[in-house]
């Protein structure tokens with residue numbers, strides 16, 4: 001159980017870890033992290049990691065990468081030299097041939113490519129059609145995109161379970177079907193910070209260019225004209241700018257606009273008013289913002305709520321002659337309505353970097369409108385931003401492929417590293433308890449309701465159980481279905497299968513040093529193969545603890561036991577009398593089944609006891625039959641942990 005004894009160093013990425021890449025702490029860290037994303041968490045064998053810092057900042061991929069499955073190996077062997085040369089033509093092929101395959105489908109900064117090259121097999125294919133992407137996707141472990149690639153449900157389906165991570169080299173993830181990603185257990189990460197300033201600068205560039213007719217005047221002079229009176233502009237100083245969406249980009253735009261002498265107001269239903277106030281920006285309602293502003297700048301994400309939020313109705317409420325900048329997403333505007341608003345003069349000018357359909361049709365009335373200035377989605381396109389975004393996304397993807405929970409995960413719970421570190425051994429315990437509990441269920445009715453009870457000395461607020469719940473779900477579902485469960489899709493899959501997991505906390509007088517004293521898993525309203533596991537209230541109940549970093553089973557039904565949760569387990573209920581351990585031990589020994597431990601728990605002396613026997617090998621049918629024939633044995637069950 002290397003994972004269970006992992007040191008706290010595991011939270012650091014290789015680049016800043018003080019331990020040697022091949023050290024045991026690194027190994028145990030990696031094995032632990034495997035638990036969060038890998039299909040084979042609790043049963044994974046020790047990994048042989050060969051991270052070499054001399055190759056690159058991130059080192060080479062481990063021989064058996066943390067979320068790389070066997071499917072990867074077979075797919076690797078089918079990789080053709082034709083595809084490699086094609087990839088080299090279009091963007092270059094990678095060199096770490098034995099690592100995971102990472103497909104980059106749009107131009108990415110060189111610094112990020114360098115990180116990826118050093119880690120895995122890199123393929124840059126920049127002009128794939130949707131059909132080509134679907135064909136390619138089942139042979140890659142990670143996909144990195146910008147805004148131009150639509151990662152649809154079809155893409156996730158075509159991946160056939162191999163695609164583990166989609167990295168969005170930028171902020172907006174509206175081009176990725178997040179629901180489909182979650183259903184397929186695929187992690188989506190983005191790079192939310194590195195292009196903020198670039199987008200804000202572009203917003204300001206468009207604002208100033210629009211106000212002074214820079215693009216139109218440039219086109220005019222190049223057409224041989226000299227039209228000074230036609231291109232008289234408007235001033236920015238003293239005007240009111242409404243920033244719609246006061247997030248990272250919006251607040252940077254606000255800061256710069258204030259520097260230009262504008263009065264800045266903002267609308268954002270979720271932004272803290274004190275942050276705005278500290279910048280001298282007043283947060284106002286949507287209607288107030290659009291009715292007051294001389295200039296509007298859009299900086300909200302495209303979501304079902306913001307889709308076409310600027311439409312005939314909202315344009316009609318704007319100040320006549322308002323000027324609009326959009327560097328967010330084209331879809332927040334009803335583009336036909338904007339054309340009408342421009343024609344009627346409600347909107348005097350618009351400067352647009354983004355469009356509902358990109359590229360927009362060449363005969364688009366909006367693009368061709370004389371009062372509209374356009375750029376081809378250039379907000380993030382500075383050298384600096386592209387290098388930054390590329391590094392940010394490469395780090396996130398490499399981390400995710402290593403089984404780490406990315407700080408920029410979009411569809412998985414964010415669990416701070418210190419919490420992860422502390423819960424490490426309990427993660428293994430949780431999965432084992434789920435796996436064990438489900439094997440005690442006698443088929444038939446199906447499992448619908450599971451109660452999980454965490455006994456802890458800590459305050460409720462001081463215990464984040466999301467990972468534990470996910471791992472219990474994984475343990476329960478995986479042995480009885482073909483689903484592959486990880487932190488991304490655990491809750492979704494449970495819901496799909498009609499499995500209700502209810503969590504309870506019980507305060508106990510234990511050491512507050514440990515986040516959890518024990519975890520109890522109870523499966524309700526089912527019959528058990530092992531009647532002794534059923535409590536008086538009719539639930540299958542097992543309980544486990546972590547002792548010296550090792551997960552142990554401490555209770556079955558109302559019988560106390562104490563066995564390490566490793567390998568295989570025989571649970572027998574017998575009459576509590578001398579000689580039972582020797583008797584069963586002999587049957588196993590004679591058939592070459594090695595016993596790793598034995599423990600006996602009883603409720604009342606000389607009445608009934610439960611014997612838990614750990615075995616290295618799986619006993620065959622005949623051996624199990626022999627055990628069943630021992631007169632004092634009342635029932636027994638063999639469990640695979």
Ligand SMILES: NC(=O)C1=CN([C@@H]2O[C@H](COP(=O)(O)OP(=O)(O)OC[C@H]3O[C@@H](n4cnc5c(N)ncnc54)[C@H](O)[C@@H]3O)[C@@H](O)[C@H]2O)C=CC1
Pocket residue numbers: 170171172173192195196199244245246247248249250267268269270271299300301302305306327328329353354377378379380381
């Ligand atoms: N043109 C380009 O190349 C780029 C475009 N972007 C886009 O800019 C937008 C903002 O990006 P960030 O500032 O980094 O994101 P962010 O997440 O930091 O900020 C978005 C803000 O919008 C707010 N918001 C959500 N719903 C809203 C609503 N109905 N009304 C008003 N505000 C609402 C949120 O509360 C949040 O504060 C995104 O759409 C992103 O995709 C970002 C970078 C480059």
Ligand SMILES: O=C(O)C(=O)COP(=O)(O)O
Pocket residue numbers: 146147148169170171172173195377378379380381
């Ligand atoms: O980061 C964003 O949201 C952007 O819109 C940038 O898009 P891009 O990566 O330049 O295609």
